[in-house]
Structure formats: structure tokens, C-alpha cells
Amino acid sequence: MSKIVTDTFEYKSAGETVDATYLVHGTAKAWGQVTISGGTSTQNDSVNCSSITDDGAGQYKFSFSNNIVNSSFGYNCMNGTSSNHARLQISPNVAFFSVGTLNDTHTLSDDAEVSGQVWGNLA
Amino acid sequence: MTQLITRDEALMLKLWQRELALKERALKPVDPQYCIVWEDPEELDAAIRVTTPSPQWLAMAIHGNVLPPVSIYPLPVDSKGAVLPGHKLHDDVIPAMTEKQAMEYLLQKDVPRSVWEGTNTNRRRFVICKRSMVPVDRFYRNAWSLAA
Numbered sequence: 001m002s003k004i005v006t007d008t009f010e011y012k013s014a015g016e017t018v019d020a021t022y023l024v025h026g027t028a029k030a031w032g033q034v035t036i037s038g039g040t041s042t043q044n045d046s047v048n049c050s051s052i053t054d055d056g057a058g059q060y061k062f063s064f065s066n067n068i069v070n071s072s073f074g075y076n077c078m079n080g081t082s083s084n085h086a087r088l089q090i091s092p093n094v095a096f097f098s099v100g101t102l103n104d105t106h107t108l109s110d111d112a113e114v115s116g117q118v119w120g121n122l123a
Numbered sequence: 124m125t126q127l128i129t130r131d132e133a134l135m136l137k138l139w140q141r142e143l144a145l146k147e148r149a150l151k152p153v154d155p156q157y158c159i160v161w162e163d164p165e166e167l168d169a170a171i172r173v174t175t176p177s178p179q180w181l182a183m184a185i186h187g188n189v190l191p192p193v194s195i196y197p198l199p200v201d202s203k204g205a206v207l208p209g210h211k212l213h214d215d216v217i218p219a220m221t222e223k224q225a226m227e228y229l230l231q232k233d234v235p236r237s238v239w240e241g242t243n244t245n246r247r248r249f250v251i252c253k254r255s256m257v258p259v260d261r262f263y264r265n266a267w268s269l270a271a
Binding site for chain 1 (some may be wrong): 137146176190235254255257261
């Protein structure tokens, strides 16, 4: 595997630059997309996710393949149905993050699709 | 299975680099046949949990030369939960596993130790089963429990 060592990237046409640190620290370190149908959740595609745990109605836990170095990571989670909304369920952990989906009455309930992304530093 | 990464190459890469290398080399994801159904002894009133491997992770486990020995988990952490230097996440890789072996690995990695190592009870806390054995109707999802 080859390696590029640099401090700055420059877009040739526009001359715009971005520091390499933005790419290193600003790239998502894990993501996963899950569909919930029938008995078990199905992770359709992912990076750095070893498993999905169905913790109950509307509660899903994504475990990392490669741990995040600390729990101070950024995250984003989304669901597939407009009437529901997704949120981070519990405190993030270096080994996993949890997502909950709520219905209109703010009760945890299943959604057809959930996805989550994490930005942070890898162990 | 075609060998997409050798042990020697893998040992020069970190775990996350191995995953990305295999994704780039078009490692075909493996649709999991099995899941782990478990209950948490710390939360007996909570719904039963169902852990299913990600197809990408399962493909890496079956390929071999990617995952570290399961004995390195959990990684050492400080009082704030941050991973301490000196962990062995990237230091070694294990050979190819069968899907059943991969499920046993996942049990020890992603399911709390108190579930699979409990010695205070003779009650079964987990089952590794075919995904098709899990109920399809989720209407009473939070009432699912392990059969005695």
C-alpha cells in the first residue's frame, strides 16, 4: 500500500486548498446502513462496523470493527421514514454507538431504515 | 476463496486499513446465516437483544488475515473510557474462520462478558441460532424472551 505524505492538497483548476489534517480528522471513521424488516435487522453496507444489535423496538447498536480512541466523537444518525426521527440513544462508547428511532409521540418505535455515521479518531 | 491479503501484508497495516484494502479489492460481503440472541443479566427487564454480524465484517472473518485475536478485547481504557496506548488491536491477525467460529468470536467481542461468561447462574443467557428462527412479527418486539 503506497502512502502520500503532505500538509496541503490543492485543487488544480481553482487553486483552492485544504489542509491534510482536515482530511485525516474530517473523514467519517465508521458508517452503516440498516434495514429493519422481519425478525432481524440487516446491515446492508458499512465501513468499520462489526455488527448491528437490535436492542428492542426502535433501538439499534452499531459495534465498531476498529475502536474509536475516545468517546468524544461526532456522530450523525438518520432514519428512512419522515414521520419518525432518529437520535443517538445513549452515551457513545469507544466500542459502539447506539441509535434510537422515535415516532410522532416520541416513543421508541421501529423504522424501516436507519443509518449512522461517526467522525473521530481511530484507536 | 481467493487470497486478497496475506498475513505478511496484513501485519504492516492497521485493522481499519485492512478493511479498506479488502473493500478496495472487492471482497464480497457474506450475508450472515446466524445471529446471537441474548439477554443482559444487568437489565433483566429489558427486551431481548439480537446481534447480527455485518456482511463486510463476516467476509473479513471468513477470509482470514484481517481480525486480531479475540483475546485482545476489551481494549484497555482509562477512567474516562478512552483507549489507552499499548492496546494490541493492530499487532496480530488470525487465520480464516468458519461462519460458526466467527459467531463465537463476535459473541466475545460485541456481547458483554457477563452474558457469555456468567458463572453465577445455570440459566442460559444467549443462543447462537439461524436468523430464520427469530420471530418475524415485531408487533410485540419488546416482549421477546429466551425460552427456558
